[in-house]
Amino acid sequence: MAALITHSPILIIAIPLLAAFLTLPIGRAGGKARNVLVIASLAFVEFLVIILARDIYLNGIHIYTLGATSPELTLPGGAMVPIRIILEVDAMSIFMGIIWATVSLAAAIYSLSHMARETGQNRFYTLLLLMVAGCFGMIFTGDLFNLFVFLEIASISGAALIAFRTRFADAVEGGFKYIVISAVAGLIFLFGVGLLYAQYNSLNIGFLANAMQYSTLDIIALTLFLMSLTIKTGMVPLHMWYPDSYTVAPANITAMLVITSHACMYAVFRICFSLYGITLDATTVGWIIVIIGLLTMFVGVTMAVFQTDVMRFMSYHAISQMGYMWMGVGVGLAVLGNPEALATYGRDAISGGIFHILNHAMYKPLLFMTAGALFHRTGTRDLNKMGGLGHNMKFTLILYIIGTLSIAGIPPLNGFASKFLIYESVYQFNPVLAVVAMLVSIITLASFTKAFQSAFTGPQLPEYKDVKEVPKPMLIGMGILAAGIIFTSIFPGLIVERIVNPATDALINQAAYVNGIMGGGMP
Amino acid sequence: MEHIPLNFPFLAAALLVGISLYILIFKKNLIKLIMGIAMLAAGVNLFLVSLGFRAGGAAPIYTNVTEGPMVMPVPQALTLTSIVINVAVLALMLTMAIHIYRHTGSLDSEKSRKMKG
Amino acid sequence: MLSKIVRTVTNEFMLFIVVFGLYIIAHGHLTPGGGFQGGAVIVSGVVMLLVAFNSQELKKTLSERVLSIMESTGALIFIALAFAGIGAAFFYNFLVGTPILGRIPATGPNPGDIWTGGVIPLMNLAVGLKVVAGLSAVVLALALFSSGEEMEE
Numbered sequence: 001m002a003a004l005i006t007h008s009p010i011l012i013i014a015i016p017l018l019a020a021f022l023t024l025p026i027g028r029a030g031g032k033a034r035n036v037l038v039i040a041s042l043a044f045v046e047f048l049v050i051i052l053a054r055d056i057y058l059n060g061i062h063i064y065t066l067g068a069t070s071p072e073l074t075l076p077g078g079a080m081v082p083i084r085i086i087l088e089v090d091a092m093s094i095f096m097g098i099i100w101a102t103v104s105l106a107a108a109i110y111s112l113s114h115m116a117r118e119t120g121q122n123r124f125y126t127l128l129l130l131m132v133a134g135c136f137g138m139i140f141t142g143d144l145f146n147l148f149v150f151l152e153i154a155s156i157s158g159a160a161l162i163a164f165r166t167r168f169a170d171a172v173e174g175g176f177k178y179i180v181i182s183a184v185a186g187l188i189f190l191f192g193v194g195l196l197y198a199q200y201n202s203l204n205i206g207f208l209a210n211a212m213q214y215s216t217l218d219i220i221a222l223t224l225f226l227m228s229l230t231i232k233t234g235m236v237p238l239h240m241w242y243p244d245s246y247t248v249a250p251a252n253i254t255a256m257l258v259i260t261s262h263a264c265m266y267a268v269f270r271i272c273f274s275l276y277g278i279t280l281d282a283t284t285v286g287w288i289i290v291i292i293g294l295l296t297m298f299v300g301v302t303m304a305v306f307q308t309d310v311m312r313f314m315s316y317h318a319i320s321q322m323g324y325m326w327m328g329v330g331v332g333l334a335v336l337g338n339p340e341a342l343a344t345y346g347r348d349a350i351s352g353g354i355f356h357i358l359n360h361a362m363y364k365p366l367l368f369m370t371a372g373a374l375f376h377r378t379g380t381r382d383l384n385k386m387g388g389l390g391h392n393m394k395f396t397l398i399l400y401i402i403g404t405l406s407i408a409g410i411p412p413l414n415g416f417a418s419k420f421l422i423y424e425s426v427y428q429f430n431p432v433l434a435v436v437a438m439l440v441s442i443i444t445l446a447s448f449t450k451a452f453q454s455a456f457t458g459p460q461l462p463e464y465k466d467v468k469e470v471p472k473p474m475l476i477g478m479g480i481l482a483a484g485i486i487f488t489s490i491f492p493g494l495i496v497e498r499i500v501n502p503a504t505d506a507l508i509n510q511a512a513y514v515n516g517i518m519g520g521g522m523p
Numbered sequence: 524m525e526h527i528p529l530n531f532p533f534l535a536a537a538l539l540v541g542i543s544l545y546i547l548i549f550k551k552n553l554i555k556l557i558m559g560i561a562m563l564a565a566g567v568n569l570f571l572v573s574l575g576f577r578a579g580g581a582a583p584i585y586t587n588v589t590e591g592p593m594v595m596p597v598p599q600a601l602t603l604t605s606i607v608i609n610v611a612v613l614a615l616m617l618t619m620a621i622h623i624y625r626h627t628g629s630l631d632s633e634k635s636r637k638m639k640g
Numbered sequence: 641m642l643s644k645i646v647r648t649v650t651n652e653f654m655l656f657i658v659v660f661g662l663y664i665i666a667h668g669h670l671t672p673g674g675g676f677q678g679g680a681v682i683v684s685g686v687v688m689l690l691v692a693f694n695s696q697e698l699k700k701t702l703s704e705r706v707l708s709i710m711e712s713t714g715a716l717i718f719i720a721l722a723f724a725g726i727g728a729a730f731f732y733n734f735l736v737g738t739p740i741l742g743r744i745p746a747t748g749p750n751p752g753d754i755w756t757g758g759v760i761p762l763m764n765l766a767v768g769l770k771v772v773a774g775l776s777a778v779v780l781a782l783a784l785f786s787s788g789e790e791m792e793e
Contacts, residue, residue: 010730014723021715024708067731145601152608156615163619169626176553176619183560183612184547187567190605191540194567197598198574585745586670586752607676614778621785 001051006071008052009064009087012097013136015041015048020129027122035112038125042108042132046101053094057502061516062089063142074517082204082517088142090513091502095354096139096266098499099361102484103259104132107252110369110477113470114252114376124164131157131256138263142517144193144275145203147267148186151232154260155182162249162257174248181241185231192224205275206517209510214279222280225271226288232264234319235326236296243303246315247381251372252477254311255365258318262357265325269507272333277510286334293326294433297440305447309381310371313451314364317407320440321360327437328353328422331429336508345425351504352421355496359414359488363406366481370400373470373478374455383454390456392467397456399478404452406485408445414485417492532573539566553620553630557613564609571602641694650692657685665768669757675767682768683775695783707777714770721759721766733758 004011019041027034056062064071064087074082089097108128115124134157137150159182163175196218197203200211212218234242246254272285300320307313332350335341373396374389375381390397406415419441427434469475488495506512539562546559575595581588583596624630641647665678690698725732735742735758745756754761 007726007730014719014730018719018723021712021719025712065729067725067729067733069728069732071729145604149604149608152612156608156611159615163622166622169623172619172622172626176616176623179612179616179619180556180560183609183616184563186608187560187563191567191570194571194574194598194601197601201595203597582672584671585747585749588749590749603676610775614782617782618785621782 004048005051005055006062007064008048009062009089009140010066012045012048012052012101013087013133013140015045016129016133016136020126020133023126023129024122027125031121034122034125038108038129039105039112041129042101042105045132045136046105049094049097049101052089053098056089056091056094057498060090061506061512063087063516064089081202082207085146086142086204086206086517087140088206088513088516089140090516091506092266092269092354093139095358095499095503096263097136099358100132100135100139100259100263102480103361103365104128104256106365106477106480107255107369108477109480110252110255110372110474111250112473114372114474115250118165124161127157127161127164128253128256131161131260135256135260135263139266142205143203144196144205144208148189148193151189151264151267152182152186154263155179155186155232158182158253158257158260161253162245164253165250168248171248174245177241178245181231185228188224188228188231192221192228195221195224204517205270206514209275209277209514210518212276212279214276214281218276222271222276222285226268229264229268229271230292233261233268233322235292235322236299236319239296239299239319242319243312243315246318247309247312251311251368251375252365254315254372255368258364258368259361261322262361265322265357269329273336273507274510274513278337280336282336283334286330286332286336289330289333290327290433293323293328293330294436295323296320296326297323298436301440301443301447305443308383310374310383310386310451310455311368311381313383313447314367314371317367317444317447318360318364320444321356321364321407323440324419324422324437325353325356325360327426327433328356331426331433332508335429342508345428347504347508348421349425349429350507351496351500352418352425354503354507355421355500356418358495358500359406359418359485362481362484362488363403363415366399366478366485367403367407369474369478369481370396370403373474376470376474377467378464383451386455386461387464388456388458388460389464389467391460392464393456393469395469395475396478399482400452400456402482402485404445404448406489408448409441410445412489414488414492417489417496421496529578532569532576536566536570536573539563539569551632553623553632556632557616557620560616561609561613564605568602568605568609571598571605574598641697642692646692650688654685654689657688658682661685661768665764666761667752667754668764669760670752670754675764676771678764679768679771679775682772683779686772686776687779690779690783695780695787698780699784702776702780704777707773707780711770711773711777714766714768714773717766718763718770721763725759733760735759735762 019037022037023034026037052062063074065074066085068076068084074086115121118124131154134150134153138147138154141147141150156179159175159179162178163172165171193203196208199217200208202208231238246257249257272280297320300316300323304313304316304320307316328349332346332353335346373393374386377393378386380386406413409415409419423434423437426437543559543563543566546555546562550556550559575598577592577594580592580594583593620630627634661678661682664673664681665675668674722731725734736744741755741761742758743753743756745753
């Protein structure tokens, strides 16, 4: 068991990769064998993530050096520079890892019946497992170029999955936009990595954090990183591709893509806090991030109010909720150089932002999957054409209500807990931000009520009289996420203290991150 | 070779990136967009390779090499990975362009836009 | 389909291209080259075959089943070699020091001994196999796609 825990960072990335390569030969033996392989490998990955998380909360950072004689040997033979690709898993990485493992398991179970009518399902599951491996690699790595490679793997498989149903013209258009935007963002990121390599001759995040002097080329590299990851996360003003691509994908793929953009946001936090850390001009960069978050919240929700396509409506809300997370963490970054403000409200702001990542990652995929359930049974995404479906689809109705109350921040559900934490701490930084955040929350509730009334309530329309409930695998997939929401709503204090606060401390504490790498040599 | 200033590869890379950004912003044909992305990739790859150059160095291979300093090998490995990734991305974009042409009959990105708002 | 002279010369010439590509793949740990580069050279030979013959003709030899099996084999060999070193760490070069491909190379300028490198030449071969299968599938699929479009009208 101890050996399994030591090797688990790379096993979590390598097992979906191995399963992806095995899917094509095993798929020739029949659909059932392939389904068993996919679900079994994702369940095993979830088990590994949970035991690794327990070990990290007890023992600290886990390092894995690929190809060395022992996994913790980062500086062999007394060298001063770490060689080889190093995976570094601290509390923030494993936080994102828990989210991604759960959501991808739920999405894979959901797709067992949602994609059952399509041809070429072997290729679909191969791409899905490649996307899982790519996103895990992005979350766990400690090396900048490795981040670029896994970012591209996740983008390519994501684009192929968006355009998978080629009989719909708008699906292919959405996929084309996604791959063009991702390619440009990836190349801009690579340019920044080249600039940092040219100065310090290393690509390792821990080593660069140690050697960083904040020269002009470093400022240019930071700007390039922020630009490229802002495009990938879908923040305003570079958000135009986001609703177009996320509307037309299959519903469970959209759920997974939302978490992929969360992982890109994690990359922003990793670069700002652990790579640049206190050498950065914290007030300026923090304020830039806060302003971007504010604009995103506001523009997202105002564009969402008048949409008629249910998935497009939810994509705009996803953009707006990401603004909350950027604003919370941006406030924490802005006071990073000021220790008393950091202790009073900065740390709570970062905790609120990170807790909101967890909550958003549970209710947003749930909402997308209910929209997919509506599409699966009625064949349309237009809210004007739907009506009175609550009579037939009772489980979907209950799950949709749970998701709506959560996103609007109604107590006692978990959306309220994280939003309250953000309001409290941001108010002490600047009151205007908290007021705008509350306003956005009210408009969110209003628009979701309108969508609920339009799709589920009302008289039963004649063309939807024989619509039945969705098949069991879809309900199980949605049920996993709903169970997570209810658990987090009942014990918010426990979740904040055990899972969120260690992640916040791991982000703020740059010295522990550097020490994990530079202190790992053999005597 | 002393007449060429050492900054020349970086100027060429900047020129390629500039032209490709112009193409991406102002051109409407899908195939021209794909060519613009290929040019952006070429510019970034050229930038990466020319980072490793050390004046007077030989290629970083031990087989039958003459004595003396060598250029840095790591940027060459980074460039190779980037070229492979860009091949996959370009193949995917071309396939999607063919599908869009089959559905809408034109390669103009203005005419094939179905989603608004 | 081009004329008989072109088809015959292409058939003969393909042998030299495949040998050259395999030389680049096999010597990847000593001279410039490796899995992707050698695979791309062989795929350029496949493109030459595609131009000389019809894509429909080529589909009978390089059918989807053959390419899929080649691709999966290459990928599975690569991952299996990576997992095999997990006693120490993932991707550990467990063949260095053993008689198979395991001699330690001399440092400094040397004529280049091919039985060095451990796991790296084997991984090069696996990657080369996968690249040949993958890129020829892409090229063949694009050719069939566009010719299918013309045949429909």
